[in-house]
Amino acid sequence: MVNITSNLNPSDQQARQEWERAGVSLPQFDIPGMKAASASQPRWIHFGAGNLFRAVHAPIAQSLLDQGLTDSGILVAETFDPDIIRQAYQPYDDRFLQVVLHADGSMSSKLIASVVDSFPVEGQGSDWDRLASVFRQPSLQMVTATITEKGYALLDAHQQPLPWITAEFEGGPSAASSAIGVITAMLLARYQAGAYPLAMVSTDNFSRNGERFEESVLLMAQRWQAGGFVDQGFLDYLQDSSKISFPLTMIDRITPNPAQSVAQNLSDKGVEGMELIRTAKGTAMATFANTEETWYWVVEDNFPGGRPPLEQAGVYLADRDTVNAADEMKVTGCLNPLHTALAVFGMLLGYPTMSQTIGQPDLKALVSRLGYDEDLPVVPDPKIFSPREFLRQVIEVRVPNPNMPDTPARISADTSQKMPIRFGRTIAKYMASSDLQLDSLKAIPLIIAAWLRLLVGRDGQGTDDSGQSIQLSPDPRMGDLQAILGQVTLGPSAVSAQEAQSILQPILADESIFGNDLNQTVLAGEIAELFAACCQGQGAVAATLHEQVAHF
Ligand SMILES: NC(=O)C1=CN([C@@H]2O[C@H](COP(=O)(O)OP(=O)(O)OC[C@H]3O[C@@H](n4cnc5c(N)ncnc54)[C@H](O)[C@@H]3O)[C@@H](O)[C@H]2O)C=CC1
Numbered sequence: 001m002v003n004i005t006s007n008l009n010p011s012d013q014q015a016r017q018e019w020e021r022a023g024v025s026l027p028q029f030d031i032p033g034m035k036a037a038s039a040s041q042p043r044w045i046h047f048g049a050g051n052l053f054r055a056v057h058a059p060i061a062q063s064l065l066d067q068g069l070t071d072s073g074i075l076v077a078e079t080f081d082p083d084i085i086r087q088a089y090q091p092y093d094d095r096f097l098q099v100v101l102h103a104d105g106s107m108s109s110k111l112i113a114s115v116v117d118s119f120p121v122e123g124q125g126s127d128w129d130r131l132a133s134v135f136r137q138p139s140l141q142m143v144t145a146t147i148t149e150k151g152y153a154l155l156d157a158h159q160q161p162l163p164w165i166t167a168e169f170e171g172g173p174s175a176a177s178s179a180i181g182v183i184t185a186m187l188l189a190r191y192q193a194g195a196y197p198l199a200m201v202s203t204d205n206f207s208r209n210g211e212r213f214e215e216s217v218l219l220m221a222q223r224w225q226a227g228g229f230v231d232q233g234f235l236d237y238l239q240d241s242s243k244i245s246f247p248l249t250m251i252d253r254i255t256p257n258p259a260q261s262v263a264q265n266l267s268d269k270g271v272e273g274m275e276l277i278r279t280a281k282g283t284a285m286a287t288f289a290n291t292e293e294t295w296y297w298v299v300e301d302n303f304p305g306g307r308p309p310l311e312q313a314g315v316y317l318a319d320r321d322t323v324n325a326a327d328e329m330k331v332t333g334c335l336n337p338l339h340t341a342l343a344v345f346g347m348l349l350g351y352p353t354m355s356q357t358i359g360q361p362d363l364k365a366l367v368s369r370l371g372y373d374e375d376l377p378v379v380p381d382p383k384i385f386s387p388r389e390f391l392r393q394v395i396e397v398r399v400p401n402p403n404m405p406d407t408p409a410r411i412s413a414d415t416s417q418k419m420p421i422r423f424g425r426t427i428a429k430y431m432a433s434s435d436l437q438l439d440s441l442k443a444i445p446l447i448i449a450a451w452l453r454l455l456v457g458r459d460g461q462g463t464d465d466s467g468q469s470i471q472l473s474p475d476p477r478m479g480d481l482q483a484i485l486g487q488v489t490l491g492p493s494a495v496s497a498q499e500a501q502s503i504l505q506p507i508l509a510d511e512s513i514f515g516n517d518l519n520q521t522v523l524a525g526e527i528a529e530l531f532a533a534c535c536q537g538q539g540a541v542a543a544t545l546h547e548q549v550a551h552f
């Protein structure tokens with residue numbers, strides 16, 4: 001048996017052979033040497049210690065170390081759920097396995113030991129002080145983040161501070177506890193230590209992520225300045241692009257929650273302690289992260305304090321327009337809209353995995369129509385890779401990978417927040433185009449209708465196509481959407497298309513969901529008709545889908 005915390009002395013041939021037998025490749029670099037170098041010269045710190053960090057960022061740091069291109073590893077801080085550090089990092093010396101699940105059913109694993117230190121940040125205390133001393137080091141070059149889209153939010157829809165942010169606005173840096181509050185307080189420490197340069201790199205999954213990161217940090221700092229906690233010089237520092245940058249990025253690697261099947265497989269191969277961990281806040285972790293083979297990280301090359309040679313580890317460095325095009329290509333066209341479509345129908349039709357959804361011929365036809373015919377004509381071409389080839393891989397290789405334990409439930413979380421980017425942008429482009437006709441969109445109205453049909457129910461329960469009540473994934477708009485959809489009846493006496501149009505009117509008018517008032521478009525009638533058809537009793541969703549794809 002082997003254990004990830006065991007001594008990885010390069011001369012211990014027996015241990016190395018045992019790892020080899022377990023199918024796990026080991027770090028090639030000198031771990032104690034790396035730890036010493038990182039302590040005196042930290043270069044890279046990450047916020048958000050979840051699974052994507054383990055699938056992408058930490059392995060990139062390891063690749064650079066293995067190639068001898070850097071001597072410094074990566075540090076990781078967690079503000080939202082410090083139990084992640086306490087339960088999934090500290091007991092394992094900050095090590096874990098990165099497990100790649102290949103489409104042929106095989107898996108390859110790497111022991112990742114590039115994480116130098118981990119910080120469970122909870123108010124001011126020793127971890128806060130240790131983190132601040134990292135930020136005071138001139139050697140620090142980049143901060144990356146995966147804190148989810150919600151992590152950047154400071155204001156509500158009425159531009160009022162979110163309840164948990166008010167105390168931070170009013171209490172200044174010493175009251176910081178949110179990710180943005182802590183990051184801004186750390187930048188203050190860096191400013192006070194010598195105003196050294198730093199790149200602040202959001203790697204969260206939404207368009208123009210760097211701009212959003214910058215706006216949030218600046219807003220926090222402005223509120224602190226208004227309260228007399230910081231001087232104008234700090235704001236000037238944050239806005240001086242020769243000091244602080246907020247590059248745009250596109251990141252892509254489907255990384256599901258750790259699966260029991262993977263834990264079992266590793267245990268069977270003789271790796272000890274491969275356990276699933278669920279923190280009290282609900283983050284699903286393990287002693288490994290499972291992910292797919294394909295990955296992309298495209299980042300705007302704007303690092304005022306220099307950067308590690310990321311391109312040597314497979315990262316695309318590009319100009320701002322290219323990154324933006326790559327991101328829009330993925331998020332509004334060639335991946336995420338297809339994912340949402342499959343997740344919605346997967347929930348309705350009872351498919352347990354994402355790969356099973358796309359294995360159903362009607363659903364494959366639906367996302368092929370969506371991707372090739374409706375999205376591809378309006379997505380930008382980043383030129384560094386082909387959108388058509390990217391789309392082909394998503395449809396033919398990545399989502400169908402039967403080895404990936406990804407679920408419709410994971411992808412369908414927060415769908416209301418994803419609608420404007422995943423479908424609203426495309427609708428807006430068709431509306432603005434003189435060549436493209438809005439009524440040529442057939443997949444998009446069907447997906448919107450299916451999503452609304454899924455939400456028919458109450459208290460966070462929806463109704464699947466067999467009429468059973470099912471637990472829906474969390475969504476901040478669930479309450480108000482279900483209140484409106486509560487007027488809908490399912491079954492033989494279900495709503496007519498006309499009734500549906502009147503019930504759906506306030507939802508379709510909501511520009512925060514669709515980016516446009518759909519009632520002003522030909523799509524409203526189409527959605528209402530499809531929605532009403534999907535409400536006509538058991539099997540109506542599958543029947544409507546089948547009938548529609550026959551006409552694509
Ligand atoms: N998992 C994936 O396939 C991919 C994820 N991403 C991005 O990475 C983000 C995180 O994904 P994972 O690490 O896989 O998720 P995860 O569930 O493994 O971890 C979530 C991470 O986000 C933090 N977090 C959650 N809510 C927060 C909040 N309100 N404020 C600050 N931090 C918060 C958690 O503490 C944790 O560190 C996603 O939301 C997405 O933006 C991007 C591409 C692929």
Ligand SMILES: O=P(O)(O)OC[C@H]1O[C@](O)(CO)[C@@H](O)[C@@H]1O
Binds near residue numbers: 252411
């Ligand atoms: O729908 P979500 O929650 O953004 O997840 C989409 C999935 O596709 C991805 O964009 C793949 O990179 C990941 O964010 C995630 O696996």
